[in-house]
Amino acid sequence: MMSEIVFYTNPMSRGRIVRWMLEETGVPYRTEILPFGQPMKNEEYCSINPMGKVPSIIHRQKVVTECAAICAYLADAFPQAGLAPPTMDRADYYRWMFFAAGPLEAAVSNRALGFVVPEERRRMIGYGSYEDVMATLQRAVSGNTYIAGERFTAADVYVGSHIGWGLQFGSIERRPAFVDYLERLSQRHAYQRAAELDDAAMAALEQSA
Known part of the structure; x- marks a missing residue:
């Protein structure tokens, strides 16, 4: 779906900021967990974020990187969540x-x-x-x-x-x-949900290592 948010992250990164922000918006999103190292530096992901770093999001076929920019973007993209002042x-x-x-x-x-x-x-x-x-x-x-x-x-x-x-x-x-x-x-509640999701993702990464 063109309107779907795809969220690229690692639970031991600044992606935890964006996870919290996404939970505050209350909108659905799909998470792509990237291990550190080669998966973040490969050609496919670097076509999204040339820095080879997380987090990044794609929304309506547009890429947003940098945590502050993502937070500001999501607040404006979903005004119904009330996360930005007038x-x-x-x-x-x-x-x-x-x-x-x-x-x-x-x-x-x-x-x-x-x-x-x-x-x-x-x-x-x-x-x-x-x-x-x-x-x-x-x-x-x-x-x-x-x-x-x-x-x-x-x-x-x-x-x-x-x-x-x-x-x-x-x-x-x-x-x-x-x-x-x-x-x-x-x-x-969004802070707590985000922490639970990232902690679970971190445990899964550790088990697969």
Whole structure:
């Protein structure tokens, strides 16, 4: 079917973000699990995502890659799910989704790799310093119930996933504001369904290895 969503993922990847987002939309989709290594780098999949990485989706014969882009796309493609604010009210929605896609992910990744930006070079890099990013993120999740106000949106899926991984693996400081925010999100049925599906897929991959 032309309208079918095909979801390419691995349960030990950023695909978990998109799984949660898909469950929030409530629309049907077909999952294609790709093991790491050659299956992601073969010609067939690289014709979909030349990076040879997951996640990717195909919807109405169009390919979308990059987690933030997929979340934003799905929110717009399925407005009945109510996962994006009205167009004129999207300032915080866009701001924090792309803050997580840019400064947050870069700062956390660099820190995990042991790279610290020298103080005199902070003007050269978009996020400045890890400390600045953490302070900004704390303020962002402390002001309202959700990242863009009192309404849950796709931005919470994206930001909340980064915080969840960061707390799990120790790459984000365990501040009360982050723990409280993630606790609110983890009560959502879609969050729990997505986790169950990915955990089951991960167990199946491990058994077949």
